Amino acid sequence: MIPTGLPRPVHADLSRVSESLGMLSPRWNVQILTTVSAQALRYTEIKARMPWLQDGQLHPKLRWLTAAGLLDRTEHGTRHVTYGLSARSTDLLPVLAVIAAWGGTHLEKPTPAPPGTADARAGAVVQNIEDTLVLIGARHATPILWSLQARGTSSAKAVAADAMPGHGLSAVYPRLRQLVDDRLVDTDTDTDADEADYRLSPPGQALAPVYRALSAWATGRPLTDAATHPVWGHPPAPSQVAGGMWASAASRLPAPAAPAPALQTTPSAQWRAGELFSHRHPVPARASAGTLTGGHRR
Template identity: 45%
Template sequence: MSLTGLPADTDADIARVSEALTMITPRWNVRILLALSGPPLRHSEIVNRCAWLYKSQLHLKLRSLCDAGLLQRSALDARHVTYGHTGRAKALLPVLPLIVSWAEQYLEQPEGPQSAIEQIEDSLTLLTRRHAAAILWTLKVRGETSGRALATRAVPAQRWTNIYSPLRQLVADGLVDTDGKGQPYRLSSAGEGLAPVLAALSTWSAGQPFTQAARHPVWGPTLTADSHTSASQQVRTPAARTRPDPMVQTQPAQRTHGQNTDLFSHPAPVRPALALPTGGIRR
C-alpha cells in the first residue's frame, strides 16, 4: 500500500527510512548500541556500561533491539549469555557522525554545548515528527509547493488540510520555510543540509553499502565530496555513569570543545551565529 503520491520507488524509500527511524529513535537505543560497540558482552558487563538504566529497563531494551535485528543474543549455556552487534548495527555506526555534523551546524544549544549523543537524539526526534519524511522528500522532489499540492503528494490518503499541523511543526523546527499564511512551502537551508543524513539512512535501511549514499536519486545529487568525511571517524563508547535518583532532575555537565568527552574523535566545527530552535525537544 502506498504511503505517498510519489513514484513507487520513492514511496518505498520513504517507508523504509520511516521504519528505520522508528527503530533507532526510541530513548536509550542509540546509547545502548554505542555501549555495545566491540566484542559481544555478557549481561553483567552491559549493566556496568549502562548504569543509567535500571536492569528491568535494560532487559526490555535489549530484547527490543534483538527483535529489530540490531543486536544478537548468544547463549552458550544458561549462565553465559552475550549480546553483540549484528551486521546491520555495525553498518549503522557510520551514519551517526553525519547526524552530529548536521546538528553542530544547524541546532541551537541554548544551555551550552551538548554531547554528541544528545545531538543525535535531538536530531532523530526532529526526523520522526509526524509525516516528516514524506514532507521532506516531497519538497526535495517538487521544490517550492503549495500546502494543498504538497498534501496530495505527501499524505494523499488524508484530508488535505491535515497537512498543516505537521507542516507548522516542521517550520517551527526550522526544516521547512514559508513566507507566510497561504504562501508555498520549501525546504530551509537546514532541511537541504539533511541530504547526507537522509541519503545515508536510506542506504542503510535498504541494506546497501554506505558508499552508495552519494548515488541516492533524491538526496545524492546535492552531496559534496566531503559530505561523508566525518563518517570515517571512530565511534567511542559513552562512559558509564552512576544512575541518578529518578526523582531528581539533573543537568548535563557542560564541556568545552577541547574536552575528550564526545562520542566521536573529530573536533566540533564552529557553530554559526544563527542556529535552529529544536522545537522544545531538549531532554
C-alpha cells in the same frame, strides 16, 4: 509500507527509510547500540553504563533490538549472556556518524562548555543523534520533507497529496507548522495558511547526507553509492547553508548527574565509527561561529 502519493520507486525508497527510522527512533535504542559498539557486554555491564534506566526497561529493549537484527545475543554458558552489534548494526555506525554530524551543525545548543571527558563528548554525540531522530522520525515529517525536496516550493495541497494521501487537507497544516517551528521548513509568514507556499529551509536541505545514508543502509548498499540518490542526490550549495538558521528539538535524555557539554561535530566523510563512539577516542570539536539562535533544545 506508509501510504504516499509519490512515484512508486520514490515511495518504496521512502518506505524503507521510514522503517529504518522506526527502528532507530524509539527511546534509548541508539544509546544501547553505541554502548555495545566497542565490545559485547553483559546485561549488568550495559545497565551500569545506563544507570538512569529503571529495572524492567532494559530487558525489553534488548529483546526488541535482538529480534530486529541489530543486536547479537550470545550465550557463553549458564547465566553468561552478552549482547553485541550484529553485522547489520555495524554497518549502521557510519550512518549514525552522518546523523551526528548534522545534529552537531544544525541543532540549537546552549553556549558551548569547555571540553569535557571522552565519556561526556561521546554522550553529546549520542544526544545529537537522538535529537535529530526526534525531528525526522516524527509522524509524517520525513514524507513531507521528501515531497518538498522532490517538488521544491509547493503548496500545502500538493504536499498533502504526496505525503498524506487519504487525510483531509486540514491534517497537513499542523505537520507543516511543526516542521516550520523545528526550522526544517520555511514559509511566508505574511500569507494565510491556505495560500502559503512551503520549501525546505537550509537545515532541511542539509538533511540530504542523512537521508542518502539511511537509504543506502536500508537497501544494504555501501555509503559510497549514496550520492546517486534520485531525490537527495544533489546536496545544497555551501552558500545555501546560511548561519543563524538552527533546528531545534527537546531532548529526551534525562538530566545526568554531571551534565555533558554540548558537542559541535564536523561532518567529515573520513570519520570512523570508533572515533565517534569508543570512549578511548576523543571526538573532534567544531568552533562556534557567532551566536546561536532558535528554539529550545535541551
